[in-house]
Amino acid sequence: MSVFKLDPEVYKRYKDEVLKLCNSFQKIDQPGLSDKQIAERLGLDERTVTEIRCVAERDCYSLDEWEKAIEFKRKATLEWSALALKRPDLKPE
């Protein structure tokens, strides 16, 4: 007995379609489909779709993007501090 393990080949094949249809990544004025609805559309079982979605949510960007996030926030925060507190010396270089 083990936890449910998704077949990497199945993941690669359906990742983009599941991401496009699901609700994880909000569409403009359009709710996504449930895992069950996606499963019916793609001819998969619901559990497989749930696993594809969960892995894909984390797989869109590499770790580099997380590092960029840190720099983005450091800079943006200081820019706001400088503006809100009227302290131009706080502006990031």
Added chain:
Amino acid sequence: MADLPSGATTQLKTFALKSGATVCGVADAAAFNARAPEKQRPDDLLPGARSVVVVGGAQPREGDWAATSPWVMQTMGTTERIQGVGRRLAQYIESEFGYYALYVPPGTASGDTPFLSLMLAAELAGLGSKSLAGPVLNRDHGFMYWSAVITTAPFEADAAEENPACPAPACREMWDRDRTTPCLATCPGDNGGCLSGKLENGRAVRTFYDAARCNTRVHTHWVGGFQKVLEETLNEPDRDKRKMLLYGDFFTRSLWAITYSSTNIAQCFECMRVCPAAHGLKEMK
């Protein structure tokens, strides 16, 4: 309200405000059906649900917004305080009125999918409307945290807010002048950010949103960041390099965030920090 005593909804809201909520509203449980996918609707979690009671509050203070370190808001920006109010409401509904009351858990049902969208609940309960940047903003209090209780009690539902807080007058002026707004300028989708949009007939219209990138910013030192570093570590054959990853600041901060907080925390506020409708409604000295 056949079985509820007269004034029950007012009584509930008064209790919510006394318990620490800044605002409280009620959504009709059936109103979710048109806008939420299966398994994320009130009736999916509590069959027979009639109402969703939503409370908002625990806003960051102006000092938090003005802090020079992003890690201040990353630590203070938590749903924890308003969750306590939600839990009390659930208890109150069952003990006072005798109806089932399910406190909506703040975690996820699977992956990054919530049990119920608290932002949608806030909108349907008339407590705010979705901003161009994404978060639901209340007209009087701006950005706040939300908690919700699903119940079989048929409380009186509130109407959705008609006049959205977004775009603020200052944003309309900026749009007329520069064809951008503070949130779009700080996180531009066409330049490494998450958002694109426009103002059309005085209304905000979002045209692009990179949720995956937004996730790397909102949950930098959180579950996603933890998984990413762990993956990198497992793929790293050199023992010393593995140590640098595991003992380094990124992984350490992620562990602090995950283990210290038993609840949802947000870690990126930059679109809200510059938003005139989100905070700054009172001038500080």
